[in-house]
Amino acid sequence: MIKFQNISKIYPPHIVALENITFDIKPKEFVSIVGRSGSGKTTLLKLLLCEERPTSGQIFFDSEDLNKCKNLPKLRKRIGVVFQDYKLLPSKTAYENIAYAMEVIGASDEEIKRDVPQVLEVVGLQDRAENFPHELSGGEKQRISLARALIHRPDAILADEPTGNLDPYNKIEIIRLLKKINDIGTTVILATHDKEIINSLGQRVITLEEGRIIRDEERGRFIL
Amino acid sequence: MKREVVLYCKLQIANFKFMFISLKRIIRSGWLSFVRNKWLGIATISIMVMTIFLITSLFLLGGITKFLITSLQEKVDISVYLKADAQESDILGLKTDLEKIPDVKSVEYVSKDEALAQFKERHKSDNVILQALEEIGDNPLLATLNIKANQASQYEAITNFLESSFSYQNLIEKVNYRETKAIIDRIFSISANINTTGLIFSLILGFIAVLVAFNTVRMAIYSLREEIAVMRLVGASNWFIRGPFIIQGAIAGAIATLISLVLFLILMLFLSPKMDVLLPGFNLLGYFLGNLGTVILIQILTGVGLGVISSFIAIRRYLNV
Secondary structure (H helix, E strand, O other): EEEOOOOOOOOOOOOOEEEEEEEEOOOEEEEEEEEEOOOOOHHHHHOOOOOOOOOOEEEEEOOOOOOOOOOOHHHHHHHEEOOOOOOOOOOOOHHHHHHHHHHOOOOOOHHHHHHHHHHHHHHOOOHOOOOOOHHOHHHHHHHHHHHHOOOOOOOEEEEOOOOOOOOHHHHHHHHHHHHHHHHHOOOEEEEEHHHHHHHHHOEEEEEOOEEEEEEEEEEOOOOO | OOOHHHHHHHHHHHHHHHHHHHHHHHHHHHHHHHHHHHHHHHHHHHHHHHHHHHHHHHHHHHHHHHHHHHHHHHHEEEEEEEEOOOOOOHHHHHHHHHOOOOOEEEEEOOHHHHHHHHHHHHHOHHHHHHHHHHOOOOOOOOOOOEEEEEEOOHHHHHHHHHHHHHHHOOEEEEEEEHHHHHHHHHHHHHHHHHHHHHHHHHHHHHHHHHHHHHHHHHHHHHHHHHHHHHHHHOOOOOHHHHHHHHHHHHHHHHHHHHHHHHHHHHHHHHHHHHHHHHOOOOOOOHHHHHHHHHHHHHHHHHHHHHHHHHHHHHHHHHOOO
8 A cells, every 4th residue: 555665865965864765564554663763764754744755766655656745635635644742733622623634625514513523432532622732631632633633534544653742541542542543444654662562562563773674574573 | 428517517516615615614713713812913913003003194194294385385476566557457467367377376466455454464563664654655565466386496487477578567566586586496395305205204114114013923923833834734725724814814904903093083083183283274183084085095905904915925934835
């Protein structure tokens, strides 16, 4: 489903973020990408989101060529994203934050009224709908962020250090949710440097070091 | 073929629906953000009120300057002194001739008797002069034609016309233009200077005010740059991001306009009687109300225009365009 072919990314003048990366991700896979800070995890995800363009090489999302980054809104609909710092809109309530993602693609009011409560239920925050982000805890914010990523029923979810700011209990909760999402058929790509999470998952792990893949194992463990 | 047409129509309807629903959401979202970011709104509005206030003041100042200049120029005229034995019918003939010249704004005839009455009125407290006049017995004053021209430069031509025209030579004693030329030129050059200085001054002040307001809006949007980034990430199109900010700018501008208008009305009511003492004959409130349409237009243009244009320009930096 996702294909990286000889991808290199160089930030001018000469910082090599990624060097000759090649891998495939199959549909419904749960892939973790691990590595130290600066190893290129975030750059990899940014390339997938069309926030950056590769210096050389090719990326495909199904048949879509991500070097061109045409029709961004359509791509955003197919790939949901979750960030370490949640990236919620502070002047909108939890409900409105999720609804916004639907509003931007022109979904009807009926669809929004139907889908948002559903996805809030999935993340277990129905009773937080009218709260603003600053009234929510870190874990709750991340769950709202996850709900927003899920609202379009995307084919893939990218999670960039989603547990980085959370306590152990909330961490487990978020990972449990990601697994649940994966179980219903969504590809999950998780970038993290949390050893416990990786070891408890027992899924495919791609290890990056200084912009290169040093390990790609089907049932990987956290080794750096 | 038919199916294609139906399909095309359906697509157009869908597009139209999308536009309509987006517009509705943009307006709603702009209004909500405006209400929720109260302090940002208040800061922007207060700066805008100051800007609108300044620009309206400049407009009124322009009116006052214009009034001052015209009243100054009104005072300028040349007098044609007519010979003591000139017949009134000839004088009136000359007056009609003069009025036919396009450069001439008005001609006023002051007869010998009127001139005497005016002279007496002017010197009524000065006994020496009145006694001297008594002693002469006869009316020593000459009848005059007071001519006002449209522009200072035209007095020269009018004077030349009077002096060179042979038919008037036995009618005219003298024209006082040569003596007053220096003063007339002076008055007109001063008023022209006031005009240009005022204009330059207004332009500079107006420019500064607009710049301040523009930068305030820019700062407001700068403080929201991360939100803009998030909106982009979620997949909002440029117009969907820009729209609410422009709506907010417009709302702030409209409120600022309203506040300035009310403020000015109160100020005018209060200041107008005082201005009457300072500038007799100039009714500030009357001028303000008389030009209310223009004033409101200026205020709306500054307020809403500034809000919308500043938002538009400021947000460009944070959009992927």
